[in-house]
Amino acid sequence: MRIGVLGAGDMADALATQWARKGHDVRIGARTPAKAVTLAGRIGHGAAGGTLREAAAFGDVVLLAVWYEGVHDALRQAGPLTGRVLIDCTNPMEPPFERLKTHDGPSAARRIADATGARVVKAFSTCHESVWRMTPPVFGGRPLGVPLCGDDEEALAAVRTLVSDLGCVPLDGGGLERAGLLEAATAFMVGLWVAGEDPASMLPPPEYAGGEPRRLPQDVS
Numbered sequence: 001m002r003i004g005v006l007g008a009g010d011m012a013d014a015l016a017t018q019w020a021r022k023g024h025d026v027r028i029g030a031r032t033p034a035k036a037v038t039l040a041g042r043i044g045h046g047a048a049g050g051t052l053r054e055a056a057a058f059g060d061v062v063l064l065a066v067w068y069e070g071v072h073d074a075l076r077q078a079g080p081l082t083g084r085v086l087i088d089c090t091n092p093m094e095p096p097f098e099r100l101k102t103h104d105g106p107s108a109a110r111r112i113a114d115a116t117g118a119r120v121v122k123a124f125s126t127c128h129e130s131v132w133r134m135t136p137p138v139f140g141g142r143p144l145g146v147p148l149c150g151d152d153e154e155a156l157a158a159v160r161t162l163v164s165d166l167g168c169v170p171l172d173g174g175g176l177e178r179a180g181l182l183e184a185a186t187a188f189m190v191g192l193w194v195a196g197e198d199p200a201s202m203l204p205p206p207e208y209a210g211g212e213p214r215r216l217p218q219d220v221s
């Protein structure tokens, strides 16, 4: 797959390094192209660096990995993205995680979709960049689940492949309308982590989610 990356920071580094190792063709783009060239050199595996516009034009899939405040500017520099597969990993949040920067309107993912006309998939926003660098991210014997929210099946299929390439498991998070719930849930979880709590401990196993234990599909013979 050809992957264009908008941004040359930590998330770009973490995810693009993994995908390049898996044999994908990576092009990093940044508002300061020299930063993209430096990151591409560090990634190796044929990765190249340049402008945001070059990275956007290159990718079958484009990863948007800039801070939420820079999204508008980065997309303007990236040029047309209509109909393209665009992964949104942004988190419109900040300490003390009491409200989202988007609290007065649509989700970040919806705003990005409306601004570009791209086939947006919300993904990879739920964990710290250090987790995406793990090979693979497995905790207590379980591979990390990665929720995806999007409306376009072809785009979702491409992002599922990229999730699997990290050694993670794609989770069906529903359509893009649910991306706002994911953004809020992430901010809530991060607030718990920052407070020293373990968000994983609040989730019962799926068979208990509806109250009474129930049989899961894999239990039915």
Ligand SMILES: NC(=O)c1ccc[n+]([C@@H]2O[C@H](COP(=O)([O-])OP(=O)(O)OC[C@H]3O[C@@H](n4cnc5c(N)ncnc54)[C@H](OP(=O)(O)O)[C@@H]3O)[C@@H](O)[C@H]2O)c1
Pocket: 007, 008, 009, 010, 011, 012, 030, 031, 032, 035, 064, 065, 066, 067, 068, 069, 070, 071, 073, 074, 089, 090, 091, 092, 124, 125, 126, 127, 128, 129, 130
């Ligand atoms: N870090 C994490 O653990 C993590 C986890 C999940 C999701 N995320 C989300 O992922 C996104 C990227 O985070 P990061 O940690 O990779 O950030 P980062 O290391 O600070 O890198 C941010 C990138 O955005 C670029 N940028 C900022 N403002 C811009 C603008 N106006 N126009 C063009 N480019 C601009 C920066 O360019 P310059 O170098 O030129 O400033 C840099 O390349 C954020 O939305 C964040 O919420 C982060």
